[in-house]
Amino acid sequence: xxxxxxxxxxxxxxxxWLQGAVRAFEDxxxxxxxxSSQMTLELSTKxxxxxxxxxxxxxxxxxxxxxxxxxxxxIPKWFKDKVPSxxxxxxxxxxxxxxxxxxxxxxxxxxxxxxxxxxxxKRARETFEHCSRLLEELLxxxxxxxxxxxxxxxxxxxxxxxxxxxxxxxxFHHKLMHGD
Numbered sequence: 787x788x789x790x791x792x793x794x795x796x797x798x799x800x801x802x803w804l805q806g807a808v809r810a811f812e813d814x815x816x817x818x819x820x821x822s823s824q825m826t827l828e829l830s831t832k833x834x835x836x837x838x839x840x841x842x843x844x845x846x847x848x849x850x851x852x853x854x855x856x857x858x859x860x861i862p863k864w865f866k867d868k869v870p871s872x873x874x875x876x877x878x879x880x881x882x883x884x885x886x887x888x889x890x891x892x893x894x895x896x897x898x899x900x901x902x903x904x905x906x907x908k909r910a911r912e913t914f915e916h917c918s919r920l921l922e923e924l925l926x927x928x929x930x931x932x933x934x935x936x937x938x939x940x941x942x943x944x945x946x947x948x949x950x951x952x953x954x955x956x957x958f959h960h961k962l963m964h965g966d
Contacts, residue, residue: 789836789837789838789839790837790921790925792833792836792837793833793834793836793837793921794833794921795833796829796830796832796833796836797829797830797833797914797917797918797921799829800825800826800828800829800830800833800914800917801826801914801918803822803823803825803826803829803910804822804823804826804910804911804914806818806822806825807819807822807823807826807906807907807910808907810822811903811904811907814896814900815896816896816897816898816899816900816902816903817885817886817887817895817896817898817899818886818896819899819903819906819907820879820882820883820885820886820899820902820903820906821883821886821887822910823879823903823906823907823909823910824846824879824880824882824883824886824906824910826910826911826913826914827872827875827876827879827909827910827913827914828846828848828876828879828880830913830914830917830918831848831852831872831876831913831917832848833917833921834855834917834920834921835848835851835852835855837921837924838855838858838860838861840854840855845880846880846883847876847877847880847881848876849873849874849876849877849880852869852872852873852876853869853870853873855869856869856870861920862920862923865916865919865920868916872913872916875909875910875913876913879906879909879910882899882902882906885898885899886899
């Protein structure tokens with residue numbers, strides 16, 4: 787499976803967790819809001835890390851690896867600017883995940899998360915939207931780069947066009963990557 791397909795699958799799964807978080811919020815199941823929001827963040831960010839071929843630890847908190855995205859040149863500026871807040875949210879919710887998932891200990895119940903649940907849901911929604919937008923923009927750029935115009939040429943000429951496009955992406959690439 788290609789990294790783009792894996793990323794799409796990861797974001798599709800993250801979206802289902804987000805839907806669960808929204809439903810839990812409507813039902814006032816505050817612990818489930820936090821748990822489902824954490825899963826949304828985790829799968830959204832792991833999908834992006836997989837898209838770029840970045841290895842990450844097989845644990846819930848991938849914030850230490852996520853910060854690497856801010857240093858990459860192939861990531862648009864608008865997303866790089868979001869990385870610190872996304873990374874903070876990933877770390878924070880990963881820490882609360884266990885409590886939210888196993889909140890049956892004495893003195894802890896769903897109400898324990900009532901005040902935090904709206905913030906958790908907001909951060910999950912924002913992160914999912916940012917990661918989805920990044921994937922969409924990168925795929926759109928990829929589709930432009932590999933349009934039918936270049937596919938109709940012979941292989942040596944197509945290779946030359948691909949080489950040119952990788953090095954001279956023009957104003958669209960500059961705007962996408964730098965936001966100005």
